[in-house]
Amino acid sequence: MAVMKKYREKIIAQRERLLQELPKIPGVGRFLGGQESNFLLVELLDKPASEGGKPSNKIALAAYEAMAEKRGVVVRFRGKELGCEGCLRVTVGTEEEVTRFLQQLRVVLDSLLRGSDVQSLRG
Numbered sequence: 001m002a003v004m005k006k007y008r009e010k011i012i013a014q015r016e017r018l019l020q021e022l023p024k025i026p027g028v029g030r031f032l033g034g035q036e037s038n039f040l041l042v043e044l045l046d047k048p049a050s051e052g053g054k055p056s057n058k059i060a061l062a063a064y065e066a067m068a069e070k071r072g073v074v075v076r077f078r079g080k081e082l083g084c085e086g087c088l089r090v091t092v093g094t095e096e097e098v099t100r101f102l103q104q105l106r107v108v109l110d111s112l113l114r115g116s117d118v119q120s121l122r123g
Helices: 002-024 057-071 095-113 118-122
Strands: 028-032 039-044 087-091
Touching (some): 002 028, 002 039, 002 095, 039 057, 057 087, 057 095
Antiparallel strands (some): 028 039, 039 087
């Protein structure tokens, strides 16, 4: 039971880290749904929120593809679900996994928002 409690605490800490760090990345929008599970549903925008960005399935799908195919970072595209336009489902991982995810998402979104197409992001 102590092992499970420690694991739960680590997941909660990394979820809180994602909740704090994701909004700092240009092109990341709102969190949708609850925030008490082992995943987060997050909107990706067509431009930074400070510039009036709107949820974008095009950006979310391109980010999903670029991260999975080129960078080995797996998230789930949920933009086709009702009320989830532009959304990715991000599973809360270990500290190392969360660090890698945040780094890669920043690179991918920066490229997409500057107009790079997904083909160039795939390698």
